[in-house]
Amino acid sequence: MGVLRRNNVKVSGDGTRPIVFAHGFGCDYNAWNAMAPGFERDHRVVLFDHVGAGGSDLSAYDSGKYSIFDGYVNDALEVMTALDLRDVVFVGHSAAATIGMLAAGMAPGLFAAVVMVSPSPCFIDDGDYRGGFSREDIEGLIEVLDSNFLGWSRATAPAIMGTPDRPELGERLTGSFCRTDPDIAREFARVVFLSDHRADVPRCRTRSLVLQTQADMIAPVEVGHYLHLHLPDSELVVMEATGHCPHMSAPEETTRAIRSFLAR
Amino acid sequence: MTGAPLPDPPRETIEELYDHAPVGYITVRADGTVARVNRTLAEWLRFAPEGLVGQPLRSVLTPGARIFFETHCAPILQVEGVLRQTALDLRRADGTRLPALVDWKRLDDADGRLLGHRLMVVDSSDRRAYERELLAERERARLAAAELARLNAELEARVEARTAELVQLQKIETLGQLTGGVAHDFNNLLTPIMACLDILSRKAKLDDRNARLVEVAAEAAERARLLVSRLLAFARRQRLEARPVDLPALMAEMRDLVARSVGPMVQIRIEVEPDLPPARVDRNQLELAVLNLCVNARDAMGGEGRLTFGLFPALIGEGHRAQLLPGTYAALAVTDTGAGMDEATLRHATEPFFTTKGPGRGTGLGLSMAKGLAQQSGGELMVDSLPGQGTTVTILLPRAEEVPRPAEISAPGDIRARQTLSVLLVDDEPLVRASVARMLVELGHEVHEVASGPEALELLRDRVPDLIVTDHAMPGMTGTVLAALAQERWPGLPVLLLSGYAALAGMDGGALPCLAKPCSLAQLAEALDRALAPAAFPAVSAERVGLGAAKN
Numbered sequence: 001m002g003v004l005r006r007n008n009v010k011v012s013g014d015g016t017r018p019i020v021f022a023h024g025f026g027c028d029y030n031a032w033n034a035m036a037p038g039f040e041r042d043h044r045v046v047l048f049d050h051v052g053a054g055g056s057d058l059s060a061y062d063s064g065k066y067s068i069f070d071g072y073v074n075d076a077l078e079v080m081t082a083l084d085l086r087d088v089v090f091v092g093h094s095a096a097a098t099i100g101m102l103a104a105g106m107a108p109g110l111f112a113a114v115v116m117v118s119p120s121p122c123f124i125d126d127g128d129y130r131g132g133f134s135r136e137d138i139e140g141l142i143e144v145l146d147s148n149f150l151g152w153s154r155a156t157a158p159a160i161m162g163t164p165d166r167p168e169l170g171e172r173l174t175g176s177f178c179r180t181d182p183d184i185a186r187e188f189a190r191v192v193f194l195s196d197h198r199a200d201v202p203r204c205r206t207r208s209l210v211l212q213t214q215a216d217m218i219a220p221v222e223v224g225h226y227l228h229l230h231l232p233d234s235e236l237v238v239m240e241a242t243g244h245c246p247h248m249s250a251p252e253e254t255t256r257a258i259r260s261f262l263a264r
Numbered sequence: 265m266t267g268a269p270l271p272d273p274p275r276e277t278i279e280e281l282y283d284h285a286p287v288g289y290i291t292v293r294a295d296g297t298v299a300r301v302n303r304t305l306a307e308w309l310r311f312a313p314e315g316l317v318g319q320p321l322r323s324v325l326t327p328g329a330r331i332f333f334e335t336h337c338a339p340i341l342q343v344e345g346v347l348r349q350t351a352l353d354l355r356r357a358d359g360t361r362l363p364a365l366v367d368w369k370r371l372d373d374a375d376g377r378l379l380g381h382r383l384m385v386v387d388s389s390d391r392r393a394y395e396r397e398l399l400a401e402r403e404r405a406r407l408a409a410a411e412l413a414r415l416n417a418e419l420e421a422r423v424e425a426r427t428a429e430l431v432q433l434q435k436i437e438t439l440g441q442l443t444g445g446v447a448h449d450f451n452n453l454l455t456p457i458m459a460c461l462d463i464l465s466r467k468a469k470l471d472d473r474n475a476r477l478v479e480v481a482a483e484a485a486e487r488a489r490l491l492v493s494r495l496l497a498f499a500r501r502q503r504l505e506a507r508p509v510d511l512p513a514l515m516a517e518m519r520d521l522v523a524r525s526v527g528p529m530v531q532i533r534i535e536v537e538p539d540l541p542p543a544r545v546d547r548n549q550l551e552l553a554v555l556n557l558c559v560n561a562r563d564a565m566g567g568e569g570r571l572t573f574g575l576f577p578a579l580i581g582e583g584h585r586a587q588l589l590p591g592t593y594a595a596l597a598v599t600d601t602g603a604g605m606d607e608a609t610l611r612h613a614t615e616p617f618f619t620t621k622g623p624g625r626g627t628g629l630g631l632s633m634a635k636g637l638a639q640q641s642g643g644e645l646m647v648d649s650l651p652g653q654g655t656t657v658t659i660l661l662p663r664a665e666e667v668p669r670p671a672e673i674s675a676p677g678d679i680r681a682r683q684t685l686s687v688l689l690v691d692d693e694p695l696v697r698a699s700v701a702r703m704l705v706e707l708g709h710e711v712h713e714v715a716s717g718p719e720a721l722e723l724l725r726d727r728v729p730d731l732i733v734t735d736h737a738m739p740g741m742t743g744t745v746l747a748a749l750a751q752e753r754w755p756g757l758p759v760l761l762l763s764g765y766a767a768l769a770g771m772d773g774g775a776l777p778c779l780a781k782p783c784s785l786a787q788l789a790e791a792l793d794r795a796l797a798p799a800a801f802p803a804v805s806a807e808r809v810g811l812g813a814a815k816n
Contacts, residue, residue: 026335094335133327140328140353140361145352147363147395148332193331215296216320217330242296244334248342 003082006074007048008055011083013040017032017112018085020046021077024094025192026119026185028054031093034251043089048079052184061184069195073102087112089262091150092148093247094218095192101231105203115209115258120219122196129198132220138193142186149182153236169191201230201231208234211254215242235261276807288364288385291441292321299581305385314723325359326353337368341381351388363392372616429611436615439476447495448737454492455553455782456699458485462785463706494552494633504546504640505778508664511575511596512536517708522571529568537576541663545641550596550661553637556630557657558599564602564655572599578660586644586660593643597658605649613647634659637756685709685792690720690734690746691762696781700733700762702786717741721749728754736763736778747776758800760795 003009010029013019021032029047039045048054050072065071074182076099077240079087088111097119104111123131123138139142208231213223221238237257241250265373294299298316309324322330328518329352341347347368352414354362371379394513403439457585461482464470515534520808521530543550543630561571574597604709614635634657635645642662649655687709692696694715701711712729714720718741720732737744747759761778 023333026332027339031339133331137327137331140326141331142328144326144328144332144351146399147334147392150395150399152311215320217325217334243338244341245339248274257538 003075003078006057006060007079008057009079009083010047011042011044012036012047015027015039015043017087018046018080018083019042019043019088019091020048020076020080020085020088022048022090022092022096022099023050023053024092025188026097027093028056030054030249031177032247035247035255038251038255044085046079046083046085046122048076050188051075052181052188054139056158058181058184061181062231063187065185066184066187067104067191069098069191069197072099072191073106076100076103077110080127086110089113089115090120091115091258092245094120095188096194098192098197100206101204102197102200104206104208105200108206113207113209113262114204115211115261116227117211117247117254118216119210120175120223121198121201121227122194123218124196125198129226130220130222132218132223134192136193141189141193145189146182146184147186198226198230201227202232205232208224209258210234210236211246211257212236213241213243213246213250214239216244218244229262237261283307286577290321290383290385291380292302293380294384296320296322298324299380302668304385308356308362308385309354315357326352326355329353335697340703341368341370344433345372351392354385360673363388365391386404391533405568410436431441432615447492450488451781452495452693452696454485454489456695458489459699459703460483461485463702466706466785476502483596483734485782488705492789493549493780502796504549504637505514505780506544506546508542508666509545509547509550511540514550515554515575515596518554522777525555526562526571527567530562531570532567533570534571535572535574535576537574539577540575541594542667543594543596543661544664546637546662549637549807550659552639553634553659554596556634560630560657561598561600561602561655564604565600566602569654572600573597574599576726577663578658580660586646588642588644588660592663593660595658595660596665597656599656601654604651604655605647606651610647610649613649614645631657685796687711688729688732688734689713689724690715690717690738691733692716692738696735700770700788703785706734706785707789707792717743717746720746720751724750724753728757730758731792732757732759734759734761736761744776758795760791 006056008029021029022038023029023031028049032047036045036047051066052058052061065074070206072095076090080103086109087095090100090104090111090113092098092114094117097116098115098121100114101116101119101121104114120131122129123133125131210224210231212219213222214221224236224238228234239246239250239253239257241253243249247254285302285304288308289302290298290305291300291354298319298321301311301313301316303313306316307680309316317325325333333350333352337347337350337352347366350366350368350529352364352366354364355501365388367384370384371382373379399534408740415452434578461478464476465482468474483713493718512534519532526532535730558571560656565571574595576595576597578593579591580586580593580597581590584590585763588640588757614631631647638645638659643660646660647655647660648658671747687704689697689701689704689711691700692715697713697715701713702784704711713721716738717734720734734746743759743761750759751757759776762781762783763778777795783791
């Protein structure tokens with residue numbers, strides 16, 4: 001099984017400079033539908049799904065490998081080397097922002113810049129650090145996840161998802177919502193919301209942009225400031241957009257912020 | 265039966281419907297704050313309705329629900345504007361949790377700008393509890409399935425191991441058949457060698473040197489005969505002279521021999537339980553088996569320890585590991601205080617050529633020969649052992665119904681027959697036939713030789729000899745069938761069967777006197793006597809060998 005098939009990699013665009021978009025927890029690469037095409041005229045645009053999400057190869061899912069971020073970081077680096085990408089602009093949303101930060105710390109030579117959209121290196125409150133949640137809160141998330149995925153398991157949904165004559169189903173977000181395997185979603189939730197990668201923040205020396213929105217229910221504004229403070233070479237932009245997904249709710253503003261960062 | 269028409273419920277205003285419908289209803293502004301909430305939902309959340317207005321919606325979601333909303337619901341609402349039956353946890357004013365199902369619909373103005381969202385909320389406490397039970401049940405089923413898979417794998421591994429053991433057993437069986445066949449042919453070659461040597465040593469006027477040479481050759485031939493008989497024993501193909509044997513008497517007689525075999529540092533005990541029945545077994549072969557067991561015991565004890573012979577009646581029931589027909593057997597247990605065996609060694613202990621002794625120290629045939637003897641006699645051999653705790657080998661033998669006679673000791677000296685007999689000798693092997701013929705002549709008898717059963721019957725049509733001596737294993741007609749047909753023509757005609765091996769139907773009960781080849785002159789003379797003794801041959805009925813109804 002090739003890396004490109006495993007991670008459902010999609011490459012487009014006329015430019016030479018590679019820009020890689022990585023989705024966060026709960027989505028697939030369709031989350032970038034409102035933004036990615038805007039980069040195609042001057043970039044080589046790479047979209048991919050994390051294993052367990054969207055159109056990735058579910059059989060490649062390995063509880064051991066993906067029980068920590070490193071499994072996903074490794075996959076992202078494999079996608080980049082499989083495509084022979086250099087000077088990559090890595091745009092990661094939420095969990096994928098952490099993936100990009102860790103990957104750049106591990107293989108700085110591959111990266112030109114890391115854009116972190118609504119990021120958080122640690123969601124759990126710890127002393128003076130305010131991540132926004134407690135461990136019990138995350139157990140509550142797991143229960144809500146279970147309740148929503150009950151009946152949406154892959155066993156009951158493939159009839160809808162595997163219909164090649166209705167590709168629009170796969171392109172719609174509800175499609176990716178349905179296509180999330182409940183067990184994988186539960187494990188991914190634990191990785192994303194229980195990991196603490198604060199110690200890795202200063203190791204990412206790649207030029208970074210932290211995009212923070214107003215009233216993000218998940219990442220408190222303090223987390224944006226924390227990252228900006230501890231990333232050695234970073235800029236912080238607090239956007240007008242609200243919510244945790246500005247790339248979907250405010251794609252133009254997000255694109256503008258990224259383009260002006262890259263232009264500097 | 266009719267009654268007064270039932271009164272309609274009172275008319276409701278739209279406000280009453282809004283506030284008191286049995287579902288929660290809430291309107292949220294574009295910035296996520298609550299614009300309006302119905303009384304039903306406010307009561308569920310234990311707020312006054314006006315207490316919620318202006319609050320951000322996130323304040324009535326649990327933290328877990330907030331994450332789920334941001335990661336899963338908001339993106340879909342963004343793209344599609346509608347979301348159905350989302351499971352979310354609401355937070356009541358007192359901090360407790362209300363599991364709910366929420367439907368969302370986006371509100372736009374005429375230009376398509378977002379105004380906010382309408383939410384309908386259903387209390388799903390019961391449903392959630394049921395879901396948790398369902399999930400717990402699924403988890404239990406998953407664990408049970410995993411356990412089942414583990415057990416299945418274990419079972420498969422066991423079957424595989426058993427199959428491997430079975431293959432090993434089949435190999436041994438094949439080895440046994442091969443060994444039996446080769447030993448039998450070897451036996452046929454030994455018969456004339458021994459006979460010729462016997463005659464040479466008796467008749468020829470040999471000088472001392474040549475007499476010694478013949479003696480050495482005869483000894484070697486005797487050793488070869490012993491080795492062959494062991495191989496046949498392991499192959500369960502030996503000709504057994506099963507007779508009633510008094511085991512305590514046998515052990516008493518063997519005691520000196522055993523003592524010499526195991527050496528002075530081994531203490532010997534013989535324990536006999538009352539009511540021990542006589543065993544039905546080949547006495548000579550049993551002696552050999554016991555000696556083999558003693559040598560094994562000696563080696564296991566390093567020449568020092570205690571060797572106990574237990575003789576006792578063994579009551580075998582259904583399901584006993586010996587897998588014998590239920591009944592009382594005579595047991596001979598040989599127990600040493602030696603090193604014992606681990607499970608793996610024990611499993612292979614009775615396999616032929618398996619030995620723990622160094623090169624040149626053991627053939628690996630002792631225990632397998634003893635087991636072969638026990639099984640061919642209608643009994644079984646069992647080995648019990650633990651490392652460091654010694655070994656017990658138990659031979660179970662079928663009980664004899666008759667009373668054993670004291671061992672007959674053939675008188676040395678002249679073994680020539682008291683009277684000359686006319687003997688019809690039948691054997692398809694010319695070499696063997698010639699040597700047996702020579703021995704018969706040597707004993708003073710007249711011999712007519714033929715090479716097959718039909719030829720013998722042809723002769724028997726008109727003439728009756730004093731005795732027929734016939735090989736058993738001949739192509740076409742076996743010696744047993746020949747005997748039956750001959751006795752049909754001449755009832756009471758004595759027949760002596762010669763055989764290299766005979767594990768054949770019709771020969772297992774000792775119905776006809778038999779003599780194992782090769783044999784010495786003395787053995788032949790003794791066998792002839794047995795064949796001629798009236799009690800020795802209960803008529804073999806033709807029915808028994810499958811030739812139709814017996815004649816009286």
